[in-house]
Amino acid sequence: MNNLTRESLPEAIRQIVHQQPITDMHTHLYPPEFGGLMLRGIDELLTYHYLVAEVMRWSDMSIEQFWMLNKQEQAEHIWQKLFLEHSPVSEACRGVLTSIQAMGMDMKSRDLNQYRQFCAALSAEEHINLLLQRSNVEHVVMTNDVFSTEERNVWLSGKSIDSRFHAVLRLDPLLNDYSRTKSLLQGWGYQVEEEWSEISQAEVRRFLLDWIDRMNPLYVAVSLPSTFVFPDDSDRSRLIADCLLPVCRERDLPFALMIGVKNKVHPALGDAGYYVGKAETGALEHLLMRYPYNKFFVTMLSRENQHELTVLARKFRNLMVFGCWWFLNNPVLIGEMTRMRLELLGTSVIPQHSDARVFDQLLYKWSHSKQIISDVLIEKYSDIADTGWQLEREEIERDVADLLHNNFWNFLSKKLR
Ligand code: HDL
Numbered sequence: 001m002n003n004l005t006r007e008s009l010p011e012a013i014r015q016i017v018h019q020q021p022i023t024d025m026h027t028h029l030y031p032p033e034f035g036g037l038m039l040r041g042i043d044e045l046l047t048y049h050y051l052v053a054e055v056m057r058w059s060d061m062s063i064e065q066f067w068m069l070n071k072q073e074q075a076e077h078i079w080q081k082l083f084l085e086h087s088p089v090s091e092a093c094r095g096v097l098t099s100i101q102a103m104g105m106d107m108k109s110r111d112l113n114q115y116r117q118f119c120a121a122l123s124a125e126e127h128i129n130l131l132l133q134r135s136n137v138e139h140v141v142m143t144n145d146v147f148s149t150e151e152r153n154v155w156l157s158g159k160s161i162d163s164r165f166h167a168v169l170r171l172d173p174l175l176n177d178y179s180r181t182k183s184l185l186q187g188w189g190y191q192v193e194e195e196w197s198e199i200s201q202a203e204v205r206r207f208l209l210d211w212i213d214r215m216n217p218l219y220v221a222v223s224l225p226s227t228f229v230f231p232d233d234s235d236r237s238r239l240i241a242d243c244l245l246p247v248c249r250e251r252d253l254p255f256a257l258m259i260g261v262k263n264k265v266h267p268a269l270g271d272a273g274y275y276v277g278k279a280e281t282g283a284l285e286h287l288l289m290r291y292p293y294n295k296f297f298v299t300m301l302s303r304e305n306q307h308e309l310t311v312l313a314r315k316f317r318n319l320m321v322f323g324c325w326w327f328l329n330n331p332v333l334i335g336e337m338t339r340m341r342l343e344l345l346g347t348s349v350i351p352q353h354s355d356a357r358v359f360d361q362l363l364y365k366w367s368h369s370k371q372i373i374s375d376v377l378i379e380k381y382s383d384i385a386d387t388g389w390q391l392e393r394e395e396i397e398r399d400v401a402d403l404l405h406n407n408f409w410n411f412l413s414k415k416l417r
Pocket residue numbers: 028143223258271325326355357
């Protein structure tokens with residue numbers, strides 16, 4: 001055993017966290033086999049929807065005019081307004097700078113063309129390999145929307161997929177817009193009827209099982225509004241109770257619920273137009289209590305829900321809390337949430353996911369989060385060292401491996417019956 005002194009602790013923890021490979025359990029990244037869905041490079045980084053929301057606060061252009069620009073022009077407008085005319089101190093702006101720096105580029109020039117040339121000189125495969133290696137991300141978990149024609153066609157083509165990438169069956173259109181999705185299912189040969197009959201239920205289950213067989217997903221996921229209730233007299237509740245939960249249980253797949261979105265409060269902004277709402281955790285309590293043999297990954301979008309969610313995980317071992325999602329993925333909130341989770345749950349939590357859409361974002365999302373996770377761990381290990389508890393390097397390595405990958409994989413294989 002390798003004892004750590006109080007003095008050597010901070011440096012040792014930073015090193016351990018830095019060296020630990022990551023399983024990124026929720027991203028919107030794709031390998032090159034998915035063609036145009038795979039995003040990389042400076043223009044994609046700059047037109048990330050987080051920055052579209054920010055640029056509109058300074059821009060004298062309307063959002064409609066902004067969307068008329070081509071990608072490069074949009075990137076230039078964002079660079080001009082958010083980086084040159086004002087200092088890029090927001091987390092999303094800082095992220096672009098961290099990513100540029102981590103690729104070893106000279107920050108002094110502030111010349112977008114230099115960054116463009118750097119990315120263009122790399123093939124997609126070379127670029128991805130470099131980014132995965134520099135960010136130390138070993139496994140990338142995707143978000144696979146089988147209702148998107150582009151994505152569906154890739155799966156139907158039967159292409160084999162880079163083994164570092166893992167599928168997730170994402171079902172927002174099914175659960176949040178069933179009245180419209182029904183006709184898609186019918187068009188694909190599933191005999192769902194107008195009413196919620198035995199036949200409709202069996203056909204939705206057949207649809208789910210077909211896609212599970214085709215994609216081999218690690219889990220099934222949905223993003224839900226802050227008004228989510230369960231059970232109630234809705235298509236969504238019927239689908240969850242009669243199809244989703246039985247299929248997930250049969251195939252031993254966790255169901256991931258991402259709760260707290262307020263649908264486009266400003267639709268013209270596109271992906272940047274969503275807002276956040278505090279949800280009731282009653283629906284979750286019901287699911288956890290009533291379905292003890294189903295496993296649930298849960299993240300919530302509202303800061304106000306974090307304490308309840310963390311306490312709920314003390315009650316139910318079939319709940320794994322994960323990530324600091326979207327508007328919570330900012331240093332001040334990551335610090336607060338990680339501290340609270342460790343204080344209430346020890347290391348039985350998945351502290352972060354990247355939600356990256358552009359490959360280069362892995363560099364900043366993970367380096368910023370690892371820095372905060374390290375700070376919190378230093379504080380927590382120092383506190384127990386103060387009691388006279390002997391800290392062993394191997395034990396800290398074990399804990400950090402739990403946080404950054406093992407808790408995810410162990411939860412997938414956890415047997416509840
Ligand atoms: O629903 C989700 O998975 C969200 O993460 C959204 O896609 C959102 O647009 C996002 O990228 N947030 O980080």
